[in-house]
Amino acid sequence: MVQNPTINVMRGILVDDEWTKMARDIASFCIEKYKLELPDINFHIIGAEDLYSISATGGWNVSPQHWSLGEQYWISKQQHELGLGQLYEIVVPSEDTKKDLGYHPVDAYVYDASQDYAKRLVIAHVYGHAHMFEVNPIERKFRPDYPQGYLAYAKKRLEELEQQVGEDGVERIMDISESLFTLVDWYHMEEVKPYEEEENVWEKMLETPAEKSRELKKELTERGDKKPLPEKRDYDVFKFIINNSTKVTEWEREIMEIMYNIKKRSYAGGLINIVHEGFSALINLRYALDANIPIGEVFDWLKMTYGIASQPKEVRMIGANPYWLGMNLFLDVIDRWDKGMYGLDWENLTDVEARKEFDKKINKGWEKVIEITKVDDDYSFIDNYFTEDFFKHKASHLLVYQGDKPDEGEKEEDTYMIVSKMYKDVKNALLFNKFNNGLPRIFIPKNGGDYDGLGHLMLVQDFSRYDKLDILQEELTLDLKDTYKTMMDALYPVWGKPVHLITTTNEGQKIMLSTLDGIKVKITPFGSK
Amino acid sequence: MIIDPVGSSKKKYRKRIQDAKKKAIGEVKYYQLGGLKRGQPIIVTIPIIHIPHIEYGPWAPGVASGPGEEGDPLYPGHGDDEDESHEGGKGEGDAIYEEMAMKDLINYLKDELELEMIKPGKRKKKERTIYPAYSPRGPDSLFDLDETIDAMMERHIVQTKMYKRLENELMKNIEDVDIKIVSENYSQKDLETLKDEKDVLESRLSRIRKDLTDIEFEKGQKLKIKIDDDDLRYKTSKIIWKEEKDAILINFRDLSGSITKEDLEASWTVSKLTDIWLKDAYKDSQVDVAYVPHNDWAWEETEEGYYKLMPNGGTSFTPAYEIVHDMIKGNDYPRNTQVKRNINPEETDIYIVQYSDGGNWDTDAALDSIERLLPHVTRFCYLETSFGDWKSEYYNKLKERFSDKINDGSVRLYRMQKQEQTWDALKTFFGKRGG
Numbered sequence: 001m002v003q004n005p006t007i008n009v010m011r012g013i014l015v016d017d018e019w020t021k022m023a024r025d026i027a028s029f030c031i032e033k034y035k036l037e038l039p040d041i042n043f044h045i046i047g048a049e050d051l052y053s054i055s056a057t058g059g060w061n062v063s064p065q066h067w068s069l070g071e072q073y074w075i076s077k078q079q080h081e082l083g084l085g086q087l088y089e090i091v092v093p094s095e096d097t098k099k100d101l102g103y104h105p106v107d108a109y110v111y112d113a114s115q116d117y118a119k120r121l122v123i124a125h126v127y128g129h130a131h132m133f134e135v136n137p138i139e140r141k142f143r144p145d146y147p148q149g150y151l152a153y154a155k156k157r158l159e160e161l162e163q164q165v166g167e168d169g170v171e172r173i174m175d176i177s178e179s180l181f182t183l184v185d186w187y188h189m190e191e192v193k194p195y196e197e198e199e200n201v202w203e204k205m206l207e208t209p210a211e212k213s214r215e216l217k218k219e220l221t222e223r224g225d226k227k228p229l230p231e232k233r234d235y236d237v238f239k240f241i242i243n244n245s246t247k248v249t250e251w252e253r254e255i256m257e258i259m260y261n262i263k264k265r266s267y268a269g270g271l272i273n274i275v276h277e278g279f280s281a282l283i284n285l286r287y288a289l290d291a292n293i294p295i296g297e298v299f300d301w302l303k304m305t306y307g308i309a310s311q312p313k314e315v316r317m318i319g320a321n322p323y324w325l326g327m328n329l330f331l332d333v334i335d336r337w338d339k340g341m342y343g344l345d346w347e348n349l350t351d352v353e354a355r356k357e358f359d360k361k362i363n364k365g366w367e368k369v370i371e372i373t374k375v376d377d378d379y380s381f382i383d384n385y386f387t388e389d390f391f392k393h394k395a396s397h398l399l400v401y402q403g404d405k406p407d408e409g410e411k412e413e414d415t416y417m418i419v420s421k422m423y424k425d426v427k428n429a430l431l432f433n434k435f436n437n438g439l440p441r442i443f444i445p446k447n448g449g450d451y452d453g454l455g456h457l458m459l460v461q462d463f464s465r466y467d468k469l470d471i472l473q474e475e476l477t478l479d480l481k482d483t484y485k486t487m488m489d490a491l492y493p494v495w496g497k498p499v500h501l502i503t504t505t506n507e508g509q510k511i512m513l514s515t516l517d518g519i520k521v522k523i524t525p526f527g528s529k
Numbered sequence: 530m531i532i533d534p535v536g537s538s539k540k541k542y543r544k545r546i547q548d549a550k551k552k553a554i555g556e557v558k559y560y561q562l563g564g565l566k567r568g569q570p571i572i573v574t575i576p577i578i579h580i581p582h583i584e585y586g587p588w589a590p591g592v593a594s595g596p597g598e599e600g601d602p603l604y605p606g607h608g609d610d611e612d613e614s615h616e617g618g619k620g621e622g623d624a625i626y627e628e629m630a631m632k633d634l635i636n637y638l639k640d641e642l643e644l645e646m647i648k649p650g651k652r653k654k655k656e657r658t659i660y661p662a663y664s665p666r667g668p669d670s671l672f673d674l675d676e677t678i679d680a681m682m683e684r685h686i687v688q689t690k691m692y693k694r695l696e697n698e699l700m701k702n703i704e705d706v707d708i709k710i711v712s713e714n715y716s717q718k719d720l721e722t723l724k725d726e727k728d729v730l731e732s733r734l735s736r737i738r739k740d741l742t743d744i745e746f747e748k749g750q751k752l753k754i755k756i757d758d759d760d761l762r763y764k765t766s767k768i769i770w771k772e773e774k775d776a777i778l779i780n781f782r783d784l785s786g787s788i789t790k791e792d793l794e795a796s797w798t799v800s801k802l803t804d805i806w807l808k809d810a811y812k813d814s815q816v817d818v819a820y821v822p823h824n825d826w827a828w829e830e831t832e833e834g835y836y837k838l839m840p841n842g843g844t845s846f847t848p849a850y851e852i853v854h855d856m857i858k859g860n861d862y863p864r865n866t867q868v869k870r871n872i873n874p875e876e877t878d879i880y881i882v883q884y885s886d887g888g889n890w891d892t893d894a895a896l897d898s899i900e901r902l903l904p905h906v907t908r909f910c911y912l913e914t915s916f917g918d919w920k921s922e923y924y925n926k927l928k929e930r931f932s933d934k935i936n937d938g939s940v941r942l943y944r945m946q947k948q949e950q951t952w953d954a955l956k957t958f959f960g961k962r963g964g
Contacts (some may be wrong), residue, residue, distance in 0.1 A: 070542025403587025416603035
């Protein structure tokens, strides 16, 4: 933490003195009042057009050129112009030039809104983000040392490769990386439970004649000498392919490595989204109420941002709004820890009236909030603080839905049914969407990179740990159409040899999907139910 | 400060959407944004590339909020009733609005309206002279000093190398002769021939060394310029011919009291679209636009003034046609613009688009005037706007009089009865004939 953070507000290449003073005042207010730990911050006040660009790259000033940026730019431009989503700010870690001193400066891009009070409140919001970048373990873990430098290098290198091998070739590999980047290991989870080999080789030996068994023995000992690939189960499938594929050329490997590094950083944000946005929204709200801003302006601001930080009751909204959920959970935590509503005293209290009037007046709410920002990620935040009381009072309009296989000519959305409005199910569904970033956990088992000794790639879907969330194996069925396409169009071209994936049907039967030629996918039942 | 981080990605996105079918991975899907624009509910459709991922299927639980009880469908009225689902059951608006770029518009005109590709007329006009190459001979006026010095230096470098090699060879030969002389294996007579041989070699060596000092560049010394006749370089010229004609689009606008706001709006739309379509066809040449409003008399107006004029007065078409005659002949004519136009039909394709409600009192004179005009004009388009019940005689008379020209496509008529028929009008004017 920096004792006196250096804060500058830039407009173009010039420092805006008036706003710099304003931002420093707000910073000292926040540090004093909310105990924020702020790093050095460079604010950049920019126009709408620049904001669309910077949001398309995820906040980076330079980025390798890919069509997906153009697409994202177009979408945010349209959204902004239609008034569907007003972007106000974007905050990213900056170049870590003072790493040895433990400094982690951040860059913040702030929309040049017409009202000054809006900008002031956005600056307070940015301090919430900056605090999170500074103290949260997940943010610190995935923070690259020289992000801008690496991206500038990546951009230049990819442009060089485009010159050498053509734009189409580079784009193809980037698209494939875009498809495979979900197959990374977010938790560095190693052997949770050893993979059970279903096939019993000794049984095979008994059935075969003596000569054949000797051969098989010999083969087994030979195979035993060879180092298995990978040596233990590996959840970082994309990285494994980059390192071990015999098909890809050197430049293809280079592009995939660059994409792996960039994507892993940018999508790690999904693990900490709710705490991040919730805390910033909270700082924003507190600042609007605590600082002496005229009530009319505060009201105007709240009206403006209501759409962003709300979870409507009357209209259908898919997904939990991270701003709304995070902020309300924090408010609930403040309320409980201010009144001392935790521990055995509270748990053992069964009388409704007594629970309502319970107040130990210990005022530890804000301390607890700061503690949460220092230890929790989304999963543990929801797991620990999404209580039944909170659900009953604030979040009872959340519900859980599930779909089914759509009939022909039917959209997938049409099959969605509301399955539950119970506390436990809602909490489990929220946790499920946060576990492993809401993505299926795929791993390569021991020696899965040389399956059958022929260099086939074996992937296995991991169903363990979902029982804790009351989610059955058949509910974890993959989207088959997209899975086939990923196997045929992305995995097979880079592995160059047949690819297998063990997964489940929605009846709970384990199946093996195999593509032998990259043109079609074969389904075979695998093992017992 | 931000230096456009998206950059060429915008272009790449557009190209990726266009070539999506050729690519090995990904497919085009459409992302819909519903919202309000100028108080109207709209849905903007944005094409996106869907890259497949290994993801959970629909059976995985998801979180949502909103009304409904357990067992209800998430989107009520969706899928149950087909008619309803077509009208967008998500509670969003029903108007569809698409942002179009100029290129999309031209593609739309080309692919959807199936307009005929215009082939600009042929001519041969000297456009400019370029000097693509150099020759060792030529007139003094085309002499190029830079190239000459380059040639000289090149020659010097080659010659130096050659002379050095010769020098080495000669020195080696002299050494050989010296060895022979010293070896004492030869008779007196042979020795003399050897000495003569050495003299010849030495004289050649000294000559070469003298030449070398003339031409050799040495480090730190000034450049020795010694230009031979062989080094002289002259530019050779080449004339570029421009083969396509230019084009001019002449808009006639009826200013009579009977013209309504709707008529004007229709004429504006068709005029702009025609302009875009012509500019796309005449890519390598100029497309100019002239504006001629008329009531009882006619004059050329600036673009700005043209659409601001308030309708009043009677109608006569003849003065407007006469203005085109004057432009072709080079006579002066009434105008509000600064420059008098002088159109040469040999070098310029003339497109005339006339907007009118058809009310006119000198029909016969007007028809005669058109008949005289038609040989010079590439295409004559007549757009009659009759949003009311009233139908003019002028349209029918044009149809009668120029039936043969209508058949070959150089005269095109369209009667517009609804404002939505703008595209049809454009299709009639620039679409394919027959079929």
